[in-house]
Amino acid sequence: MPEGLRQVAAKCSRGCDHACEAPHEVTPRGGWILDGMSTTERPRILVVGGGYVGLYAARRILKKMRYGEATVTVVDPRSYMTYQPFLPEAAAGSISPRHVVVPLRRVLPKAEVLTGRVTTIDQESKVATIAPLVGEAYDLPFDYLVIAMGAVSRTFPIPGLAENGIGMKGVEEAIGLRNHVLEQLDKADSTNDEDVRRRALTFVFVGGGFAGAETVGEVEDMARDAAKYYPNVRREDMRFILVDVAPGILPEVGPKLGEWGLEHLKSRGVECYLGTSMKSCVGGHVELSNGLEVDSSTIVWTAGVKPNPALARFGLPLGPKGHVDVDATMQVRGSGHIWAAGDNAQVPDLAAGKDGAYCPPNAQHALRQAKVLGDNIISALRGFPRRAYKHGNKGAVAGLGLHKGVAMIVVGKTRIKLKGRLAWYMHRTYHGLAVPTWNRKIRVFADWTLAMFLKREVVSLGAMEHPREEFYEAASPVTAAATEEAAAERKTRVKESRAVNHREEAKAS
Structure with a gap:
């Protein structure tokens, strides 16, 4: 129970704290005291x-x-x-x-x-x-x-999805996805096993709405930049796959801009399979309804919400x-x-x-x-009348990576459609002003401004997901077997030391 919040007994309407037997009105339930004020008042x-x-x-x-x-x-x-x-x-x-x-x-x-x-x-x-x-x-x-x-x-009973899928509903998942993708680049750069390398560099995204299209666009952009720092990884080695059961992507901005966004992603090497669903991903082996099968360590699920x-x-x-x-x-x-x-x-x-x-x-x-x-x-x-909610659509904006995006803005009865860099600026301006509090607005715009002069950070902090693991290994209780092994090593060192001393004494004599 929060500090300062305590239950009090029911009071009569005259404020009596004792058990009142008078026939006047009594409040039907106890109140809660918060900062000296009860909800009955x-x-x-x-x-x-x-x-x-x-x-x-x-x-x-x-x-x-x-x-x-x-x-x-x-x-x-x-x-x-x-x-x-x-x-x-x-x-x-x-x-x-x-x-x-x-x-x-x-x-x-x-x-x-x-x-x-x-x-x-x-x-x-x-x-x-x-x-x-x-x-x-x-x-x-x-x-x-x-x-x-x-x-x-919103998920479906797809075998392997719960064990292998990564969502995009919270900041924890966004951080986890970033660390995970960079870890896959680390693995691919350090291994000689072609199967491990191919699996690490295959990224599957399910869902072609705002979340899916924006995520694959941003992650592909980041991976392209990061590849510059990995001698054994090229952008051509990576495989990005976008899957959606719908016939198009980004339905919120309309079919024409959605088609432009689709072609733009394809031009960047993203494989797009529309009218297609994922049937299984057990053990990272992805099976699509169109017959395609790939092995992937990264399966991002953005196929809607409920x-x-x-x-x-x-x-x-x-x-x-x-x-x-x-x-x-x-x-x-x-x-x-x-x-x-x-x-x-x-x-x-x-x-x-x-x-x-x-x-x-x-x-x-x-x-x-x-x-x-x-x-x-x-x-x-x-006790005043309530107001009905009525709001016409003002448009939609989507970013597809650095300097790339689509936007549809409604002004009166006119729909203004933008794409490319101008749409990307519109996307950032709208959301930069929409995020709550001036503190966050200033910090977000500061991040964007610094990014114009400084290179993108590509370091993985995967250890953040299990920050105590290394300390636990160092501080974990010593087992009996380990104790015996350490004792045996000490005895061996003592015997060797004594043998050395005996030899030195023999030489001296």
Whole structure:
């Protein structure tokens, strides 16, 4: 249980702390004291998830509410928010991984941030069960609830995928992918075994959306630069394979720009197999539905996302794909105190102009939904009408490596299509300004500016994944066999020393 948070007994409406027998009204449940204030006096807004929607909704609420009007509590297993559009660049070393994440406590200084998971939600009594990283679970009452748990990687029952696949949903995976790719170059440069070399230099990417196309573009760019420092590795020795079941890549920017992006990747030596799926990758042996088989040590999975499966435990109304069912104000249908938005909700797309249309799960909608959701909770606190969410598509940008990208910008009814260096500048400008806090904006632009004058870092820090391994080997308990062996060595050295002494004494006499 967090420090400063303690349960108190139910009080009557007159503030009696003792067991009151008077016939006046008594609060139905105990409150929680935080900084001297109880939720029976100050409503608690509980935000489940600290991603795009969770962070921006909490910021909006804190900005709009009056002093002491409510308590905002954010619960997330991580103490930071990851700006996912920067993950491909973090994997390529163009941005420091530290600048891809935003500390929740720093961005939300007036909120209570709890590091843990919400395991159950009692909608009737308005109580959530919090499981912290350490210690026992505890109950936390709330008055308003925001479901912002985001999405997880969408996978299929493909043999070998769980054991060999690498995702791209978190900064840890981006760092791991970068270290892994550079380690493969180390292996290929140091071995004489052609099979080991071929396997190490084969990189398979499954998924041709934003994440897949951007990741293969950035990683290929990094590997091309890194090859300059490996005498036995050339770019021609590497094999990059992009697989997608769809007929094209980058559907978010339209078919023409998607086709340009496809041809651009092909011109850089990336093998693209569309209308194709991966059937198996057991032991790193990749089998595709078109009959192609390759051995690879690097299999990156970016084939879409799905709502967080934990939503099924909360008793919320869910759509056919597992999203929380909400109305246009992002209020959960059938509930007067629960809201949801972002990747874990199906929000009606009023701008589409047709029934049954929902907003696509992307950062553009998540950021804007969060602000409207925050305004609507403030309105609910004050008894004002809620506002429906309506946002037209403003376009999309994608980077395909250094100085390469595609962009589609919507201005009124006009669609401006860009490609190449200009689109890449647009991509960086948009996301550089969109990342939360000026601290992170400045650091990201500083990374990009330094990269114009300094060469890309190509060092692998694979030991970071197991930082205690070397120390453990040095400090691990000595076994009995090792003790006996050491004792035998000491006896041998003593005998040899005595023999030497005897010989020297004999010579002296």
